[in-house]
Structures are given as structure tokens and as C-alpha cells.
Amino acid sequence: xxxxxxxxxxxxxxxxxxxxxxxxxxxxxxxxxxxxxxxxxxxxxxxxxxxxxxxxxxxxxxxxxxxxxxxxxxxxxxxxxxxxxxxxxxxxxxxxxxxxxxxxxxxxxxxxxxxxxxxxxxxxxxxxxxxxxxxxxxxxxxxxxxxxxxxxxxxxxxxxxxxxxxxxxxxxxxxxxxxxxxxxxxxxxxxxxxxxxxxxxxxxxxxxxxxxxxxxxxxxxxxxxxxxxxxxxxxxxxxxxxxxxxxxxxxxxxxxxxxxxxx
Amino acid sequence: xxxxxxxxxxxxxxxxxxxxxxxxxxxxxxxxxxxxxxxxxxxxxxxxxxxxxxxxxxxxxxxxxxxxxxxxxxxxxxxxxxxxxxxxxxxxxxxxxxxxxxxxxxxxxxxxxxxxxxxxxxxxxxxxxxxxxxxxxxxxxxxxxxxxxxxxxxxxxxxxxxxxxxxxxxxxxxxxxxxxxxxxxxxxxxxxxxxxxxxxxxxxxxxxxxxxxxxxxxxxxxxxxxxxxxxxxxxxxxxxxxxxxxxxxxxxxxxxxxxxxxxxxxxxxxxxxxxxxxxxxxxxxxxxxxxxxxxxxxxxxxxxxxxxxxxxxxxxxxxxxxxxxxxxxxxxxxxxxxxxxxxxxxxxxxxxxxxxxxxxxxxxxxxxxxxxxxxxxxxxxxxxxxxxxxxxxxxxxxxxxxxxxx
Numbered sequence: 001x002x003x004x005x006x007x008x009x010x011x012x013x014x015x016x017x018x019x020x021x022x023x024x025x026x027x028x029x030x031x032x033x034x035x036x037x038x039x040x041x042x043x044x045x046x047x048x049x050x051x052x053x054x055x056x057x058x059x060x061x062x063x064x065x066x067x068x069x070x071x072x073x074x075x076x077x078x079x080x081x082x083x084x085x086x087x088x089x090x091x092x093x094x095x096x097x098x099x100x101x102x103x104x105x106x107x108x109x110x111x112x113x114x115x116x117x118x119x120x121x122x123x124x125x126x127x128x129x130x131x132x133x134x135x136x137x138x139x140x141x142x143x144x145x146x147x148x149x150x151x152x153x154x155x156x157x158x159x160x161x162x163x164x165x166x167x168x169x170x171x172x173x174x175x176x177x178x179x180x181x182x183x184x185x186x187x188x189x190x191x192x193x194x195x196x197x198x199x200x201x202x203x204x205x206x207x208x209x210x211x212x213x214x215x216x217x218x219x220x221x222x223x224x225x226x227x228x229x230x231x232x233x234x235x236x237x238x239x240x241x242x243x244x245x246x247x248x249x250x251x252x253x254x255x256x257x258x259x260x261x262x263x
Numbered sequence: 264x265x266x267x268x269x270x271x272x273x274x275x276x277x278x279x280x281x282x283x284x285x286x287x288x289x290x291x292x293x294x295x296x297x298x299x300x301x302x303x304x305x306x307x308x309x310x311x312x313x314x315x316x317x318x319x320x321x322x323x324x325x326x327x328x329x330x331x332x333x334x335x336x337x338x339x340x341x342x343x344x345x346x347x348x349x350x351x352x353x354x355x356x357x358x359x360x361x362x363x364x365x366x367x368x369x370x371x372x373x374x375x376x377x378x379x380x381x382x383x384x385x386x387x388x389x390x391x392x393x394x395x396x397x398x399x400x401x402x403x404x405x406x407x408x409x410x411x412x413x414x415x416x417x418x419x420x421x422x423x424x425x426x427x428x429x430x431x432x433x434x435x436x437x438x439x440x441x442x443x444x445x446x447x448x449x450x451x452x453x454x455x456x457x458x459x460x461x462x463x464x465x466x467x468x469x470x471x472x473x474x475x476x477x478x479x480x481x482x483x484x485x486x487x488x489x490x491x492x493x494x495x496x497x498x499x500x501x502x503x504x505x506x507x508x509x510x511x512x513x514x515x516x517x518x519x520x521x522x523x524x525x526x527x528x529x530x531x532x533x534x535x536x537x538x539x540x541x542x543x544x545x546x547x548x549x550x551x552x553x554x555x556x557x558x559x560x561x562x563x564x565x566x567x568x569x570x571x572x573x574x575x576x577x578x579x580x581x582x583x584x585x586x587x588x589x590x591x592x593x594x595x596x597x598x599x600x601x602x603x604x605x606x607x608x609x610x611x612x613x614x615x616x617x618x619x620x621x622x623x624x625x626x627x628x629x630x631x632x633x634x635x636x637x638x639x640x641x642x643x644x645x646x647x648x649x650x651x652x653x654x655x656x657x658x659x660x661x662x663x664x665x666x667x668x669x
Contacts, residue, residue: 080586081586084584099578101579102576116580116583116584
């Protein structure tokens with residue numbers, strides 16, 4: 001894959017929902033290009049159309065009008081099965097509610113997308129899952145079930161699950177929405193680290209603080225992109241984390257990432 | 264998804280909800296178990312009846328006196344008994360499809376001898392009798408054709424009679440009195456057991472037909488004539504031949520007179536008896552399979568609950584690349600795994616139940632091997648049939664809405 005081909009290329013995308021006789025315009029014509037290696041924060045209040053945009057980017061929904069190319073592949077007109085395969089091959093999802101399978105170990109959760117692989121490649125799914133979990137720093141928690149992990153750890157398992165297929169694009173929908181500030185910073189540090197390794201990330205958030213960790217901010221309002229600007233003073237989550245730890249030296253012995261759910 | 268992975272996922276989900284799975288399977292277990300027990304009982308009854316009927320004799324054909332009419336009112340069978348030894352002799356002489364013919368002169372008499380006295384059935388027969396009845400003499404010997412011709416006073420006693428009169432000694436050679444006539448015991452019949460009607464077939468004494476007629480019954484009419492067809496496949500032809508010869512013998516061939524005798528064969532008797540048990544076992548199995556149906560509805564119900572409960576899981580699977588068909592297969596495998604497992608357990612329960620029932624009641628139970636295949640096949644079919652609708656529902660979910668489902 002060359003660096004010049006955009007990961008996301010949408011133009012003139014509209015999405016209209018028919019609510020009985022009324023038509024609701026969720027997107028009124030959106031153009032967006034995301035180059036490889038970018039880290040974009042999509043911001044907007046609820047009802048702005050950012051969720052619809054996210055669903056379209058995630059190939060969960062198709063636009064009513066306009067075109068969408070994902071990694072050079074034209075998504076318009078694809079069947080449900082083709083969309084499912086595309087999601088499996090090209091995308092990694094991270095959700096606000098983690099969305100891990102309950103009563104299923106971390107390693108089995110991470111392995112899951114590989115089980116739906118239809119490319120015919122011979123995959124060592126176990127080894128790939130182990131590698132992905134190690135990459136998010138959970139190499140020692142592989143056999144834990146979600147209920148035995150803290151929120152931050154669960155989100156890291158979800159990120160490992162998104163990474164395991166080596167996707168072209170990581171889509172994160174409010175990934176820190178259910179996390180406290182310490183865990184938020186931890187997760188954002190992981191995203192920045194992955195982005196530094198070359199993974200393209202699009203994250204949806206309504207927290208301006210979180211958006212500051214991205215390289216570029218896209219603001220959606222009333223179905224249009226209102227602003228699209230680079231982040232000038234980009235924050236480094238790793239440094240923020242160090243500052244947080246320094247401020248709570250006394251709690252070092254009982255890390256906030258542990259035991260939150262176990263109680 | 265690979266088959267092994269599918270099975271793994273299904274088994275994980277089944278194990279996760281142990282109690283629920285057990286209760287759901289219970290419906291299938293009871294259904295299959297009930298079908299197996301009922302089939303076993305029905306089959307056992309059929310086997311038992313067939314065994315009893317074949318104990319009557321080989322390719323047996325029975326000629327009995329016919330019924331007649333008096334002033335237009337039908338009388339019972341045997342009212343006009345015209346069977347004679349001449350009929351039996353004619354059949355023996357002229358029939359081509361019969362391997363043996365024996366007249367039967369039946370009467371009851373008091374027997375005195377050995378340790379006491381005993382009232383029993385006396386059958387006067389020819390030497391063909393034992394072959395026809397597929398019977399044998401355990402000790403001593405049967406009388407000969409010469410004995411029949413001369414009307415010798417010799418008797419072959421049944422096992423029950425022997426046990427009652429001669430509990431401790433060998434009856435062969437002993438003298439007994441049958442209806443005040445002295446007889447010599449020349450043999451003991453092998454034990455044959457009960458017949459289909461529950462009568463003890465060993466409580467009998469056989470002797471030459473001539474002796475029975477002349478010394479005991481004093482009647483020239485025969486109770487019946489027994490014959491044995493040479494080949495089981497010719498039994499109907501043999502029956503027709505007997506009818507023809509009997510009409511000749513009774514001089515009925517010229518005018519259109521009705522038969523004054525009745526001919527029946529063993530297969531007719533067997534068919535009548537087994538058809539009853541067939542209907543019964545069919546009915547029992549039908550009732551039992553209703554519980555299988557109810558079990559299937561239980562599976563459908565629990566799978567619907569499961570689909571609703573796991574809407575979010577379905578959404579996750581779809582988001583990460585599961586196709587609708589993957590989800591459909593997953594839920595179908597789950598319901599089929601549940602029903603087949605239930606079927607196998609039901610099979611074991613059914614076998615155990617049939618064995619226990621046989622042990623407690625003394626009934627013969629027999630489970631055909633085909634029942635195993637049918638039980639497992641049926642329970643799998645139940646799983647597919649009742650699992651399809653919930654699985655279809657799961658596969659048709661919209662991933663966006665499924666992910667948002669609380």
C-alpha cells in the first residue's frame with residue numbers, strides 16, 4: 001500500500017432516514033479524506049450526525065448518496081456479506097461500552113475476529129491473539145474474563161481485538177466515555193503509541209480534552225462538517241500520565257486500574 | 264468459521280447456562296426416552312406373540328367343523344360336525360402340498376396312576392401330529408402307525424401330567440388308567456410352555472386317534488384336523504387344496520353348497536394377533552412423540568430468549584466481520600447440539616427404562632437397533648426445525664441496532 005492512497009475517501013455523502021412520511025437528514029453532504037497514519041478526532045453534539053458518519057465509515061451502514069472508498073475499495077453497492085468481510089479485513093472497532101463477550105477469556109475475545117476470516121489465509125489465531133494482547137500490555141491477563149478486569153483493561157482487550165486482524169483503520173466510538181480520567185489517559189496513550197507505529201485512527205468523542213490527543217479535529221454539526229483543522233498544541237498522553245502518577249504518589253501501591261470491577 | 268470452532272462456541276454457550284440447558288434438554292430426553300420405551304414394549308409384545316404362535320406348529324393349517332343354519336338362524340361353529348377320520352385319510356392320501364395330516368379327537372378325562380390322579384386333555388392323533396406341532400418326545404417313544412391301526416392302549420403324556428403323576432420316577436412303562444381304561448405310558452413329551460391364550464400346552468396326553476375314539480370319546484366326529492404345508496410360501500395354495508379335497512370328501516362339489524367346515528392357517532392367526540399389538544404400539548409411540556414435539560417447542564422458546572439476551576453479542580460478532588450465515592449457523596448448531604445431546608441421553612434413559620420395566624413387569628421388551636438411528640435423527644431434526652426460526656431472527660438483526668441494544 002502506498003502512502004499516497006487515502007484510507008478514507010468520502011465525497012458528497014448524504015444519509016436520509018425515512019421516518020414514516022417525514023425524511024430525516026442525518027448527513028447532508030460530507031466530504032472527508034483521511035491519509036494513512038493520521039489520527040482524527042470527530043467531534044459533535046448528539047444529533048449532529050457523527051454517529052451516522054461513524055456507522056458509514058465502519059461499513060455498518062451505507063450512504064443514501066455519495067461515494068465512499070475504504071483503502072481504495074469502493075464500498076457503495078456492496079452486499080451485506082461483502083460489507084461483513086470488509087469489516088473483518090480492513091477495520092478494527094473500539095466501542096464506548098467495550099463490548100467484550102461476557103464470560104469469555106481475554107484471549108478468546110481477541111481471537112474472535114480471526115475466526116470469521118474468509119480470506120483463506122492460514123492463520124495461527126492463538127499466536128496472533130497473544131501478540132495483540134501483549135502489544136496492549138495485557139500479556140499477563142490473557143485468561144482473565146472481562147468481569148475480572150478493570151474498565152481500562154477491558155478497553156485495552158477491545159483494542160487488542162481491533163488490532164489483531166492488522167486493520168487499515170481503527171475506529172473508536174467514544175472509547176473513553178466509560179472511563180475515569182486516569183484510565184482515559186492510559187487508553188489515549190495506547191492510541192497515540194499505536195498511531196506512532198503507523199496505524200490510522202479515527203475516534204469519535206465529545207470531550208475536547210480527549211480530542212487534543214489527536215492530530216486533527218473534524219467538527220460535525222447538523223449533518224455537515226463545520227470545521228476541519230489540525231491540532232496545534234497536541235497533548236502527549238504519556239506525559240500526562242506521568243504527571244498524574246506524580247500527583248498521586250500515595251496511591252501507587254494500589255493502582256486505580258486494578259480491582260475496580262472485582263469489588 | 265471452521266466446524267471445530269463452531270462446535271466450540273456452541274458448547275461454550277451451552278455450558279455457560281447449565282441449568283437452562285439441562286431443563287431445555289429434559290424435554291427432548293423425556294420425549295426420546297418415552298418413544299424408546301414404548302417402541303420396546305410394543306416390539307416385545309409382538310415378538311412374544313409371534314413366538315407363541317410359532318409354537319403352535321410349523322406352517323400349520325387347521326380344519327375345523329363349520330357352522331350351519333336352522334331355519335335361517337346361524338348356529339355356532341361345530342354345530343354340524345361332519346369331520347371324520349375318512350377326511351383326514353383322504354387329505355393324507357391325495358394332498359400334494361402337505362407334509363403331514365393328523366386327525367385330532369379331543370376329550371377330557373380323569374387319569375389315575377403313579378402318585379395320584381389328574382384331570383387333563385386327551386388328544387387322539389396320528390403319528391404326524393408331533394411333526395405338525397413341531398414337538399418331540401423327551402423320553403420314551405411315540406406310538407407307531409401300526410398302534411394307530413390296531414387301536415393299542417398306549418399313551419404319551421405331557422410334561423405337566425408327568426410332573427403331577429410321577430414327580431420322582433420315570434413314567435415310561437408305567438400303567439395308568441384314563442377314564443377307567445388301562446393304558447401303558449410309552450413316552451413323555453418335551454415341555455412346550457404356554458400358548459398365546461395362556462393355556463398350558465403340556466397339560467395333555469396324546470394317544471392313537473383310533474384308541475381315543477373307541478375307548479374314550481365314543482364319537483366318530485373329529486374335533487379338528489391338523490395339517491402342515493410343505494413350504495411356508497405355499498401355505499395359501501395348500502389351504503385351497505385342502506378346501507377342494509374336503510368338498511370332494513363331503514360331496515359338496517356338485518351343487519353350490521356352502522362349506523361345512525372351516526380352514527384357517529397360522530399366518531392368519533398370527534396376523535390377527537400382531538395387527539392388534541401393532542396398532543397398540545403405534546398409538547403408544549404416537550403419544551410419546553407428542554412429548555418430543557413439546558420438547559422441540561421448549562428448545563425454540565429458549566433459543567428465542569437466548570437470541571434476545573445475546574442481541575449485543577450478535578451485534579459485536581457482526582461488527583467484527585461475522586456474516587448473517589455465520590450467526591445463523593452458530594445458533595442452529597447450538598440448538599441441534601442441545602437436542603442431539605438430549606436425544607442421546609434420552610436414548611440411554613429409554614434403554615434403561617425399558618430394561619427396568621421388563622424387569623419389574625416381566626414383559627418382554629425389545630428395542631430395535633433402528634430405534635437408535637431414528638431417535639438421534641429425530642432429535643436432530645427437532646433441533647433444526649425448532650432452532651431455525653430463532654437463528655433466522657438472530658441472523659436478520661441489524662448490527663447497528665444490535666450494538667445499541669441494552
